[in-house]
Amino acid sequence: MLGALKHRGPRGARGLTMVEMMVVVAIAAVILTLSAPSMRDFLARQRVAAVNAELVTDLQFARSEAIARSREVYVTFRIDHDALTCYTVHTLGTVGRCDCRRAIGSACDALPEVQEIKTVQVPRSTSVTLQPPDAPANRIVFSKTQGLAAWEGHYASDPNYVADWADFPVGVESSRSGKLRTQVNIAGRPQVCSPGGSIRGAAACAP
Numbered sequence: 126m127l128g129a130l131k132h133r134g135p136r137g138a139r140g141l142t143m144v145e146m147m148v149v150v151a152i153a154a155v156i157l158t159l160s161a162p163s164m165r166d167f168l169a170r171q172r173v174a175a176v177n178a179e180l181v182t183d184l185q186f187a188r189s190e191a192i193a194r195s196r197e198v199y200v201t202f203r204i205d206h207d208a209l210t211c212y213t214v215h216t217l218g219t220v221g222r223c224d225c226r227r228a229i230g231s232a233c234d235a236l237p238e239v240q241e242i243k244t245v246q247v248p249r250s251t252s253v254t255l256q257p258p259d260a261p262a263n264r265i266v267f268s269k270t271q272g273l274a275a276w277e278g279h280y281a282s283d284p285n286y287v288a289d290w291a292d293f294p295v296g297v298e299s300s301r302s303g304k305l306r307t308q309v310n311i312a313g314r315p316q317v318c319s320p321g322g323s324i325r326g327a328a329a330c331a332p
Contacts, residue, residue, distance in 0.1 A: 170303035170324050172253050177297040177305040180212075180255070181315050183243060184265075187214045188274070188313040190242060191267035198242070201225065201264040202257035202295070210255040214242040222264070256296030265293045267313050274313040296320075306330060 184200060191198035197217040203225050204210045211225035213232045218239035223232045225244050233241040247253055257263045262276045276293055292311070298304040304320045305327060322329030 166302035169252060169299040169301040172251055173297050173299050173303040173305055174324060174326075176247055176253050176255075177307060177317065179245060180295060180297060181307055181317060183212075183214055183245065184307070184309055184315045187242070188267045188272040190214070191269050192272050195269045197269050198267045199223075199264050200267075202255060204255060204257065204263070207249070209246045209248045211244065211246040212255065212257075213244045216240045216242070217266075252300045254298060254300070256298060258294065265309060272313040273311060274309050275311075304332075 187198045187200050194216070198214065199217065200212055200214050201223055202210070202212045206226050209226070213223040213225040215223045215233050216239055218233075218236040221236050223236065223239060223241060223244075225232050225246060227234070229244045229246065230241065232244045233239040247255055258276065265274055265276060267274055274293060293309040295307045295309075296304060297307070303324050305317055305324055306320055307315045307317050309315050317327050318330035319325075319327040320330055320332040
């Protein structure tokens, strides 16, 4: 009796047939195909959020460095490059600009009186780009006394001409999905919003 029970298997138990396995694989493939675009959009928005978070941190750092060093500190952007968009945090120079397109650590090599504090490069291969104001007003300066912020224009007659004391906007956006905009106000403090509300967790603002 016990021996008979020991060898008795569950009734009707069987493995999947080849046809059933193919159906399961086909259904899984359809589900993956449908979910792939939304996953790529999610990852694109995450990359935008990460780049913008570093930008905000660096703007705050530049402001604190200006006060700590008792010396103007700049954040200079470059977007005219096929491979990347970028910015450099650096001290004031009398002539010329740092070029963040160079290797990190050598952005200000042509300006011996200027100290490169930090350079950030965002490869276009990530589909994320920085969008500062158009040149020549594409750098921001933090004052050495109170960390106040102003746009800086670059003109042949006066390379240190202050272009505007209005808010300085920098966009971070993906060619696929997601936009953030950081506005640095006159007090030197950044505020973040998402044009069209494309990224959750940030206040929505006009495109």
